[in-house]
Amino acid sequence: MSEEVQPVTQFLEDSFVYSCSFKDQRGYDQFVPHHVLAxxxxxxxxxxxxNGKLVLRKNQLLLVQKNQLAKSLKFPAETEAYKSISVILSDDVLRQYAINNAIYESRPYTEEKIILLKPDALMKSYFQSLLSYIEESENISKxxxxxxxxxxxxxLLHLSPSLKSFLFDFSEPHKIDLEKFMLQNYHYNVSIEEFAKLTGRSLASFKRDFSQVFKTSPxxxxxxxxxxxxxxxxxxxxxxxxxxxxxxxxENLSHFYTSFKQKFGVTPATIQEFI
Structure with a gap:
């Protein structure tokens, strides 16, 4: 690769996400609907x-729980491109794995939602094999x-058997304090439907409860x-x-400027000039 190479983000069969870039990049605000292994x-x-912040560095492994919000910033090294691969662990895949391997897990998972792991040699070899598939082929078959x-x-289960309750907890998010959640997370650019799910409500229930709490629409x-x-x-x-x-x-600077002027009658730049 050279510095002329444009940033690349590939999604393969809804199972893998490959990112490569020589430039600093801001990731999308995300509602994470499935477990992710990166x-x-x-x-x-x-x-x-x-619940906080963390940094994923070279040769580290990150396990992210489903049904939460996240923002990310991607930074290349001084002499290397930014490069990562994520594996999407959907409920459908995990349920089938549990059936095939006679795994019965009834305990709800209540511990850390994002876990930094130290990969062993087997896990490193696994991701290296994925990298070869992705970089040398345009596609991965289903x-x-x-x-x-x-x-x-x-x-993952070989690396840490205790992750069984993390992986195979298929319960839905429970109903939580809507006001507290929204005041903490309003700055995430996700849909109303996703906010509803994260607070343990149907869309109709979320809108009804929201109106009662805030006296306006979401x-x-x-x-x-x-x-x-x-x-x-x-x-x-x-x-x-x-x-x-x-x-x-x-979503973008233009939308921000337009919305700001509609509310305050001046642009953000005008306020900045008088500071």
Missing amino acids: FQFSGETRVQYQ KLAVIKTNEAIAL RKWLQEKRLTQAYHLIQDKKQKPTEIYLELGF
Whole structure:
């Protein structure tokens, strides 16, 4: 590879995500619907999630629990591209694995939602084999994707048998305090449907409860909350609009400027000029 190579993110058979870049990149705000197993070949990934922050470095392994929110920043090393592969561990695949291997797990998982693991030689070899498939082929067949995903599950359980309750807990998110959750997580750019799921509610129940708590609709509240926080960060904290709009859940700078002017009658840049 050379520095002329453009950033690459490939999704293969809904089972693997391959990322490679020589440039710093901001990942998408994510609702994580499935467990994810990620290996860092080079560079580092800085992850912000609901309960904290962490850094995934070269040759480290990260296991992420389903049904949570996350933001990521990708940084190449000085002499190497950013390179990582993630394996998507969906409920369907895990249920079938449990059936095939007579695994019966009834305990709900209540511990850490994101776990840094030290990969053994077997796990490193596994990810190296995936890298070869992805970099030397344009595709991975569905049959091969199933085989390689099942291999990842087996290697995880070999590495840490206690992860059984993490992997095979198929319970749905329970109903939680909606007001507290939204005040902590309004800055994630995810859909109303995903916010509903994360609070343990159907979409209709979420909208009804939201109206009772905040006296307005979710979309209006999110817009108001994000814009009010943006005004505070620009005027009181002296931050630049370009530094904050993504962190507050706006899709792009243009949308942020338009929404800001509609609410406050001036652009973010105008406020910045008078600081």
